Amino acid sequence: MTENTNTDNNSIDRRTILASLGVSTAALAGCTSGTSTDPSNTSNSTDGNGIGAEGSDVFTSVEMGDANLEIEVADDASVEFINLIDPNGELFDQQRLASGETTISFEILGRYEDSVPTGDYELIALDGDEQVDTTTITLEAECTITDVLWAAENPDMEWDKNSPVWDKNAAVLIENKGNIPSLLTELQWTGAPINHLLSTETKSYYHETRLPPGETTTVYSGGRIYRTESPHSSVDCGELGTESLTVTAIVQVGDNPSYSQQIRYGGTERSCDLTILDNSSADSLSENGDL
DSSP states (O other): OOEEEEEOOOOOOHHHHHHHTTOOHHHHTTOTTTOOOOGGGEEOOOOTTSOBOTTOSSEEEEEEOSSEEEEEEOTTOOOSEEEEEOTTSSEEEEEEOOTTOOEEEEEOSSSOSSOBOOEEEEEEEEETTEEEEEEEEEEOOOEEEEEEEEGGGOTTSOOOTTSTTGGGOEEEEEEEOSSSOEEEEEEEEESSHHHHHHTOSEEEEEEEEEEOTTEEEEEEOSSOTTOOBOSSOBOOGGGTOEEEEEEEEEESBSOEEEEEEEEEEEEETTEEEEEEEOHHHHHHHHHTTOO
C-alpha cells in the first residue's frame, strides 16, 4: 500500500544573519515585532498568480521567478529600504533601493541551506525610518510524492542505461501544488532493497532539483534502490516476506513529503523475486493473514 506524510522543516533566525552582515538600524526598523502598521497603507489583495500585493500604491508588481522574488515599486515612490517579514514575524531579508532604482529581488531558493517558511509574508517599504507602505503576499510550496517507479517495470522512461544494473533504479514523482517553486535537496530511503543489501537503516542521495509550482517533476534516483546483490554481498530474499519501503524528500520550501510502498520479497539469496504491491493487493493479502 502507499502512504503520503509530511514532515515540518525547521527555519533559522535570519535576523541574526542580517545583523552580522551589518544591516542598518533603519532597515531593521520595519520589522513587525517593533513597528505598528497604519491600516490605511495595508493591501491584502491577491492577484491571479496567488502571490498578492495588487492594489498597493507603492508595490506595483510582485512576481516569483525561478529562484527570486521580484519586486517593483512605483516611479514616484520615495523608498530606500524594503523589508521582507516571514510568517513568524521575523525579518527574512532586506534590500536597499539605490537612487533612481525601482526594482529589487529577494533570493528565496538556493541562498540558504535551511528551510524557508511558507505562508503570509509582509513587504514593508521604508524611507529612512519612516514606513511608507506595507502589503501582504502569500508564498506556498505544497509538495507531495505521488508515486515511486521501479525501472524494471517502466523501461521506456529516461533511465541511464549505460549500466548493466540500470533496471534496479527508481524514480520519484513529486507534485508541487503551491504558488512558488521549491528545491529538492535530498532523497532519504529506508526499508528499500538497497538498505537490506548495505545493512543501513537510511540511504541518502543528494539532489538539486527545482520543483515548479503546479507541476509534477520526475526525479531519478541517485542509486540502485531495488538492487539486492553486488559482487561482495546479497540479500536473502527468502527470509524477508513483505517489507515497507519509505522515501522522504527533503525540500527547501514547504514540508518534507514521504511516501511508503509495500514490497514482497521472494526467491532465494542471489535469486530474488521482488513484487511491488498496490493498495488492493496489499489489502487482500492482509485480510488473508499473509502479511
